[in-house]
Amino acid sequence: MRLLAAELIEGREILPGQFLQTYDAPHLTSARAGQFVHVRTPDYTGLVLRRPFSLNTVDRASGTITIHFRVTGKGTEWLARSRAGERLEMLGPLGRPFEVDPRSQHLLLVAGGLGIAGVRLLVDEAIAAGRAVTLLFGAARAADVYPSALLPDEVEYVVATDDGSLGHHGPVTELVPDYEAWADQLFACGPFAMLRTLAHQAAGRDARLGVARLGRRRGGRTPAPGTARARRRAWLQVALEQHMGCAVGACLGCVVWGTAGPVRVCREGPVFAAGEIAWEPA
Numbered sequence: 538m539r540l541l542a543a544e545l546i547e548g549r550e551i552l553p554g555q556f557l558q559t560y561d562a563p564h565l566t567s568a569r570a571g572q573f574v575h576v577r578t579p580d581y582t583g584l585v586l587r588r589p590f591s592l593n594t595v596d597r598a599s600g601t602i603t604i605h606f607r608v609t610g611k612g613t614e615w616l617a618r619s620r621a622g623e624r625l626e627m628l629g630p631l632g633r634p635f636e637v638d639p640r641s642q643h644l645l646l647v648a649g650g651l652g653i654a655g656v657r658l659l660v661d662e663a664i665a666a667g668r669a670v671t672l673l674f675g676a677a678r679a680a681d682v683y684p685s686a687l688l689p690d691e692v693e694y695v696v697a698t699d700d701g702s703l704g705h706h707g708p709v710t711e712l713v714p715d716y717e718a719w720a721d722q723l724f725a726c727g728p729f730a731m732l733r734t735l736a737h738q739a740a741g742r743d744a745r746l747g748v749a750r751l752g753r754r755r756g757g758r759t760p761a762p763g764t765a766r767a768r769r770r771a772w773l774q775v776a777l778e779q780h781m782g783c784a785v786g787a788c789l790g791c792v793v794w795g796t797a798g799p800v801r802v803c804r805e806g807p808v809f810a811a812g813e814i815a816w817e818p819a
């Protein structure tokens with residue numbers, strides 16, 4: 538983790554109110570999928586707080602990273618208006634990444650809306666490792682659907698919209714049962730309600746498919762919760778989106794309830810095995 542300046546190379550609006558920006562930030566290109574950066578603008582008059590952004594893509598050859606964000610307030614408004622050459626403070630890479638089981642060849646990714654930014658880097662990592670990737674994307678309407686042109690050709694991309702204007706008519710989670718026998722692991726980012734539905738689906742998956750499917754026997758001791766091994770052995774991993782103050786574990790502003798007590802999304806997460814999160818209110 539390092540705090541260094543990053544220079545904006547280019548930015549554009551890719552969806553209504555959503556921007557994709559490329560930064561020269563070699564210190565962040567060691568990041569793994571699921572990790573994030575904490576960004577502070579150079580406007581110290583009214584924008585002193587940093588904002589967290591998923592590392593959307595990284596390019597080690599060019600030393601660049603991208604972030605994908607929606608304009609939701611003054612900080613993101615400022616970012617959206619910034620021009621090439623602008624320099625920001627970026628602290629990162631932060632947080633714990635997704636962990637892919639080395640035996641997993643078929644990865645199912647589910648993204649709801651801006652949650653695509655949380656899993657987008659995993660697409661690149663998985664394809665580079667020779668894995669097959671299916672990405673299920675959910676949006677309210679066709680106008681909000683992530684452009685397929687921003688994805689590698691190797692990905693199977695399936696869309697669901699709430700209003701039926703493109704792809705499956707209904708929640709993206711309704712698509713998951715069609716893939717749960719094919720997928721070795723599922724990785725998701727999006728609204729909490731979507732992740733909760735996926736967690737419930739995942740809990741019943743072994744019973745539906747049979748736990749002793751060829752190649753998926755996972756013997757040995759149960760790994761300790763919160764470890765990379767626990768995430769690697771989970772069928773479903775989720776990246777939680779949460780407001781953050783410090784992003785380094787000090788302010789407790791990002792705490793959510795886990796099954797073993799409170800957890801900080803910035804330190805113990807943002808990626809968790811689904812079984813580590815208390816999905817229902819106590």
Ligand code: FES
Pocket residue numbers: 780781782783784785786787788789790791792801802803804
């Ligand atoms: S944002 Fe401060 S503890 Fe997580």
